[in-house]
Amino acid sequence: MTPDILITNAYILPEPGRAEAIVHGYIAVYNGRIDSIGPIEELPGRAAVEVIDARGGVVMPGLVNTHCHAAMTLFRGLADDLELVSWLNDHIFPAEAAHVTPEMVYLCSKLAAAEMVLSGTTFVADGYFFEDEAARAFSETGLRAVAAQGIIDFPAPGVPDPKEGVNSIARFLDDWKRRDPLITPAVFAHSPYTCSAKTLREAKELARLHEVPFFIHVAEGPQEHSMIQDIQGDTPVRHLDALGVLDERTVCVHCVWVDEEDIAILARRNAKVSICPQSHMKLASGMAPLADMLDKGVVVGLGTDSAASNNGLDLFREMDICAKVQKVRAMDPVAVQASNVLQMATSSGAEVLGFPEVGSLREGGIADLILIDIDQPHLQPFYGPDLLVYAAGGADVRTVIINGAFVVQDRQVLNVDLEETMAGVRKLAKSLR
Amino acid sequence: MTPDILITNAYILPEPGRAEAIVHGYIAVYNGRIDSIGPIEELPGRAAVEVIDARGGVVMPGLVNTHCHAAMTLFRGLADDLELVSWLNDHIFPAEAAHVTPEMVYLCSKLAAAEMVLSGTTFVADGYFFEDEAARAFSETGLRAVAAQGIIDFPAPGVPDPKEGVNSIARFLDDWKRRDPLITPAVFAHSPYTCSAKTLREAKELARLHEVPFFIHVAEGPQEHSMIQDIQGDTPVRHLDALGVLDERTVCVHCVWVDEEDIAILARRNAKVSICPQSHMKLASGMAPLADMLDKGVVVGLGTDSAASNNGLDLFREMDICAKVQKVRAMDPVAVQASNVLQMATSSGAEVLGFPEVGSLREGGIADLILIDIDQPHLQPFYGPDLLVYAAGGADVRTVIINGAFVVQDRQVLNVDLEETMAGVRKLAKSLR
Numbered sequence: 001m002t003p004d005i006l007i008t009n010a011y012i013l014p015e016p017g018r019a020e021a022i023v024h025g026y027i028a029v030y031n032g033r034i035d036s037i038g039p040i041e042e043l044p045g046r047a048a049v050e051v052i053d054a055r056g057g058v059v060m061p062g063l064v065n066t067h068c069h070a071a072m073t074l075f076r077g078l079a080d081d082l083e084l085v086s087w088l089n090d091h092i093f094p095a096e097a098a099h100v101t102p103e104m105v106y107l108c109s110k111l112a113a114a115e116m117v118l119s120g121t122t123f124v125a126d127g128y129f130f131e132d133e134a135a136r137a138f139s140e141t142g143l144r145a146v147a148a149q150g151i152i153d154f155p156a157p158g159v160p161d162p163k164e165g166v167n168s169i170a171r172f173l174d175d176w177k178r179r180d181p182l183i184t185p186a187v188f189a190h191s192p193y194t195c196s197a198k199t200l201r202e203a204k205e206l207a208r209l210h211e212v213p214f215f216i217h218v219a220e221g222p223q224e225h226s227m228i229q230d231i232q233g234d235t236p237v238r239h240l241d242a243l244g245v246l247d248e249r250t251v252c253v254h255c256v257w258v259d260e261e262d263i264a265i266l267a268r269r270n271a272k273v274s275i276c277p278q279s280h281m282k283l284a285s286g287m288a289p290l291a292d293m294l295d296k297g298v299v300v301g302l303g304t305d306s307a308a309s310n311n312g313l314d315l316f317r318e319m320d321i322c323a324k325v326q327k328v329r330a331m332d333p334v335a336v337q338a339s340n341v342l343q344m345a346t347s348s349g350a351e352v353l354g355f356p357e358v359g360s361l362r363e364g365g366i367a368d369l370i371l372i373d374i375d376q377p378h379l380q381p382f383y384g385p386d387l388l389v390y391a392a393g394g395a396d397v398r399t400v401i402i403n404g405a406f407v408v409q410d411r412q413v414l415n416v417d418l419e420e421t422m423a424g425v426r427k428l429a430k431s432l433r
Numbered sequence: 434m435t436p437d438i439l440i441t442n443a444y445i446l447p448e449p450g451r452a453e454a455i456v457h458g459y460i461a462v463y464n465g466r467i468d469s470i471g472p473i474e475e476l477p478g479r480a481a482v483e484v485i486d487a488r489g490g491v492v493m494p495g496l497v498n499t500h501c502h503a504a505m506t507l508f509r510g511l512a513d514d515l516e517l518v519s520w521l522n523d524h525i526f527p528a529e530a531a532h533v534t535p536e537m538v539y540l541c542s543k544l545a546a547a548e549m550v551l552s553g554t555t556f557v558a559d560g561y562f563f564e565d566e567a568a569r570a571f572s573e574t575g576l577r578a579v580a581a582q583g584i585i586d587f588p589a590p591g592v593p594d595p596k597e598g599v600n601s602i603a604r605f606l607d608d609w610k611r612r613d614p615l616i617t618p619a620v621f622a623h624s625p626y627t628c629s630a631k632t633l634r635e636a637k638e639l640a641r642l643h644e645v646p647f648f649i650h651v652a653e654g655p656q657e658h659s660m661i662q663d664i665q666g667d668t669p670v671r672h673l674d675a676l677g678v679l680d681e682r683t684v685c686v687h688c689v690w691v692d693e694e695d696i697a698i699l700a701r702r703n704a705k706v707s708i709c710p711q712s713h714m715k716l717a718s719g720m721a722p723l724a725d726m727l728d729k730g731v732v733v734g735l736g737t738d739s740a741a742s743n744n745g746l747d748l749f750r751e752m753d754i755c756a757k758v759q760k761v762r763a764m765d766p767v768a769v770q771a772s773n774v775l776q777m778a779t780s781s782g783a784e785v786l787g788f789p790e791v792g793s794l795r796e797g798g799i800a801d802l803i804l805i806d807i808d809q810p811h812l813q814p815f816y817g818p819d820l821l822v823y824a825a826g827g828a829d830v831r832t833v834i835i836n837g838a839f840v841v842q843d844r845q846v847l848n849v850d851l852e853e854t855m856a857g858v859r860k861l862a863k864s865l866r
Contacts, residue, residue, distance in 0.1 A: 076813075077820040081756075081770040115810040222764075281757035282823070284766040311823035312811050321754055323514075324714035325761070331655075333717040337514040377548040378745050378827070380509075380855045381862030387510040390715070390744035394811070395828035422813045429814030 003028035003035050004404060006048030007371065012037065013060040013385055014361040017343030021385060027059055029367040032404035036363055052399065058372040058388065061359050062122025062400060063315040064349025066274035067215075067253045067303025070112035070126045070134055071105040074428055076307035084221060084283050092308060099432060100157035105130040107424045109137035112313060114416045117143055119314040119394020122368040122402045125251070125274070125303070125353050127188035127215055129157040132172060139180045142407040142415050144368060146353050147176065148188035148215050151203050153196055166202045173210045182403060184212060184355075189245075191217040192236045193227050197243055204245040213249050213354055215274075216240070219262070220254035221285040237262035246271040251352055253303065255293070256286040263289065267296045272352040277322040279305035287329040290322070291336055301349035302341065314394035319345050323389055338386035371399040436461035436468050437837060439481030440804065445470065446493040446818055447794040450776030454818060460492055462800040465837035469796055483839075485832065491805040491821065494792050495555025495833060496748040497782025499707035500648075500686045500736025503545035503559045503567055504538040507861055509740035517654060517716050525741060532865060533590035538563040540857045542570035545746060547849045550576055552747040552827020555801040555835045558684070558707070558736070558786050560621035560648055562590040565605060572613045575840040575848050577801060579786050580609065581621035581648050584636050586629055599635050606643045615836060617645060617788075622678075624650040625669045626660050630676055637678040646682050646787055649673070652695070653687035654718040670695035679704040684785055686736065688726070689719040696722070700729045705785040710755040712738035720762040723755070724769055734782035735774065747827035752778050756822055771819035804832040 005028070012022040014037065026043045028035040036044065079091035105128060116124055126134050127148040135147035149172040150156065151165040159168050169187055176185035187207040189195045195203070200216075207214035219225065219236045232239040237258055240246055248270040255273045258266070266273060275288045293300050302322060304313045319341040326336035350359030358368045373396055374382050400408035407414060438461070445455040447470065459476045461468040469477065512524035538561060549557055559567050560581040568580035582605040583589065584598040592601050602620055609618035620640040622628045628636070633649075640647035652658065652669045665672040670691055673679055679702040686707045691699070699706060708721045726733050735755060737746045752774040759769035783792030791801045806829055807815050833841035840847060 074814065077816045077823065080819045080823060081767055081772075083766060087766070111810055111813065118810060278757060281761040282766065284760045284764050284768070286764065287761060307824070311820060314811065314826075317750070317753075317826075320750075321757070324711060324754070325758060327717045328714040328720055328758070331717050331719065333516060333520070333715065334514055335717070339514075375855065377544055377551060377851065377855065378747065380544065381507065381859055383510045383862065383866070386513045387744060390510065390513060391740070393747075393750075393826050393828060395826060418810065422808065422810065426814055429816065433816070 001030060003030045003048040005029040005050045005052065005401065007052045007054050007059055008040060008043065010054035010057060010059040010371070012361065013058065016060050016346045016385060017339035018347065027361065027369070029401065029404050032367060034361055034363055034365050034367050037361055052371070054371055055375065057374055057398065059369055060372070061346045061361055062368040062370050062402065063120050063345045064301060064353065064359055065116065065121045065124040065304055065313065065315055066251065066301030066349050066352045067276055067305055068112065068124050068126050068313065069128050069306035070109040070124070070137070071100070071128050072108070072306035072308045073112045073115070074099065074104060074108045074425060074432070076311050078308065078432065084223065087283070095432060096157065099428065100129060102130045102133045104428055106133035106137050107421060107428065109134040110141065110416060110421050111425050112307065113138050113141035113143045114413050114418060114421065115313050117141060117400050117407045118397065118411065118413060119316065120370045120397035120400065121313065121315055122370065122400060123350065123353065123355070123358055125215065129159065132175065135176055135183050135185065139183050140415060142182070142402050142405060144182045144358070144402055146184045146186045146213055148186035148213070150188045150190060151199060152190040152194045153199055154194065165199065166206060169203065169206055173206070173212060177210070186213040186215065188215040191224070192239050193224055200240070200243050200245050204250070207249065213251055214245065215251045215253060217254055218252045219257040221283070222257065225257040235259065235262055237265055241265050241269065249354055254280070254285070256280050256288045258289060263293055263296050263298060266293070266298050273298055273300045274303040274352060275300060276303040276305035277325055278318055279309040281325060283309055287325055290326050291330060294340065299348055299351050300344055301352035302344045315345050316388070316393050319389045338389040341389055342385060367404040368402050370397050372396050373398045434463060436463045436481040438462040438483045438485065438834065440485045440487050440492055441473060441476065443487035443490060443492040443804070445794065446491060449493050449779045449818060450772035451780065460794065460802070462834065462837050465800055467794055467796055467798050467800050470794055485804070487804055488808065490807055490831065492802055493805070494779045494794055495801040495803050495835065496553050496778045497734060497786065497792055498549065498554045498557040498737055498746065498748055499684065499734030499782050499785045500709055500738055501545065501557050501559050501746065502561050502739035503542040503557070504533070504561050505541070505739035505741045506545045506548070507532065507537060507541045507858060507865070509744045511741065511865065517656065520716070528865060529590065532861065533562060535563045535566045537861055539566035539570050540854060540861065542567040543574065543849060543854050544858050545740065546571050546574035546576045547846050547851060547854065548746050550574060550833050550840050551830065551844065551846060552749065553803045553830040553833065554746065554748055555803065555833060556783065556786065556788070556791055558648065562592065565608065568609055568616050568618065572616050573848060575615070575835050575838060577615045577791065577835055579617045579619045579646055581619035581646070583621045583623060584632060585623040585627045586632055587627065598632065599639060602636065602639055606639070606645060610643070619646040619648065621648040624657070625672050626657055633673070633676050633678050640682065646684055647678065648684045648686060650687055651685045652690040654716070655690065658690040668692065668695055670698055674698050674702065682787055687713070687718070689713050689721045691722060696726055696729050696731060699726070699731050706731055706733045707736040707785060708733060709736040709738035710758055711751055712742040714758060716742055720758055723759050724763060727773065732781055732784050733777055734785035735777045748778050749821070749826050752822045771822040774822055775818060800834055800837040802834050803830050805829050806831045
């Protein structure tokens, strides 16, 4: 058979942070999967429907963003440099109450999807309201996603009656279960301070029933930590554990304020963790004890969080800042290394989302991959893959393939009308000011 | 008279972080200077030798990098994630001893210059050995520079006999004093732990005589702090003050390990400070007390340090990380704001280098400016200039004008043969491995 896509002349990282590079290699894609991969000398034939000469560029698995609220691109830069409480209560919550509609979620998730694929992300875990619209935006863009519908004990966009929260999620899961192989529906319980024990138990039960991931923001900042300690008499993680909602399909987002015992619990339950270093820094939540979590065998992925608290969705920048802030946190330049964050942004991220079929490049595996142009002044000389962490940016990604199909080609997004999308978002933004 | 360059339809930041934007403006450049600037309605005529429609893009002063060792691009990514002592002694120093030649400094500084202008830097303070060759590279690129020849009490590249250090600098200052209006020669004394009191006094005296800046690495890490405390019985800053080398033309690079009294001294002497947040994080030196220094009126600029400890020279990334790490350092999201770092990277940086004629855009001022394309998914919506800090990157810079001349046009560097330069650096890099 003739491959659909053949990439030659590439510096291939089959398992970033875990395995050696194939310094001069090829990769052949057929029917959504990697047909073969190896050193260029072993290339069986040179024909393909589409042949790409990587000209020495890097080919690696697409990046996995384990935490995002895509629709919040509308609030990107709306309110920076503020106290958390004022940021939320005076800016973000009022803006959400007034402006979150199905149309807004669709349009702004589309903008986010374009930004993500253009910066090398091929798989995102998203959580918001009207998540149906976000899922539609990802699906149309060709971006792999775990799309999680939110639940919270307050009236929320699309769910004015909080009692309807669980039903609304059940409908969403049914709707998207078999609609697009790229989209996995899931459940996002907002947090231990906005969801009752009953809500958390019911939402997790639903996720178990449907065998889908269950997300929750937990242990993000000092305020939450004190609040849960006061009300529940324990840490946020131990509170969740006591409720029985921590298992291998639970993704605990943030985990900045976790102590040794919390980390031991996360490890024991094989619960997954997503950290969002830039958001933690910008909102002054703190610095997650990443090295400790990795040491204890907790599987940790990277997330950008929303563009309202970052303010971008570029995982290259997230990898860089993550490694650097962890070094200064520990006052140890060896603490968290380039290889650690490369792994977090690829195979570990995929594991966090329950999707180990992506995040690495191997024969028979799913073809989610990106091509990076290193023939540029800021990426020369190129001694090895660490440079992708400490010097590359999303703008260096030339081509993106998801599920064997081109999504970005030579920096052009194929499935999104960018002009129309940006104009639509700008119009919404105007009404905000 | 007809302007050389007229930019219309621009969102202009005349003084980033300090003054309101001109939301829909124009800027006319004539004979190296800004002829006029204002709202588009006030544009006197629409003719010019070259007219650029910014299509809503941002025009701002070019960025000022107050600390770099350009030639060290050769060591970019050569040795990451290492203890400082091993990084220096086992990797960087041996590589420098074996590979620093005039040709290397010229070629690798050229690569750095290309990287800098492509990411919006129009003015750099560089320090190295064979600085003559670095100055030549900057001059040919059209990059404004303070080029500082290094002095150290050990045999160094080009200065095998440390006793010749001061003479070698004197020759360099004479050579470059009137050679290129874009290049200011200067003096770089390596540090208080590698230069004797005598060397420091003589080097500073020379800088005073020639009325040029005097740079010194000071208070970078805990090791230096203990060493100077042990030998001199005081902090590095107080040691320098006692030697009389701190004045308004002294640039203290790093200042991570400074206490309240040190900061008061820096403020009293009107000594300038350059901080390099990414390098401080990556080498685990610490987090500089930036908010305290700014509060006390110390003029602080941003530096990238070398590509060996960063690993890039993109000041947009430096601004972003600086603001974020300072917030988490203080556990206060208001601590250091986008406006602070925008000012540091422009007008304050220019002040640090003794060159207040650049760093802002005003009638009659020198025309060092950049044009940023915000019509991209990751920069939409655009509520204001904070987004340049928290979401933009060097790759978003389209056009760069230095001293009224195009240096980058539509992302093409005009004065550097990129292919040849990158090939040359790659060849040098091969001999390193």
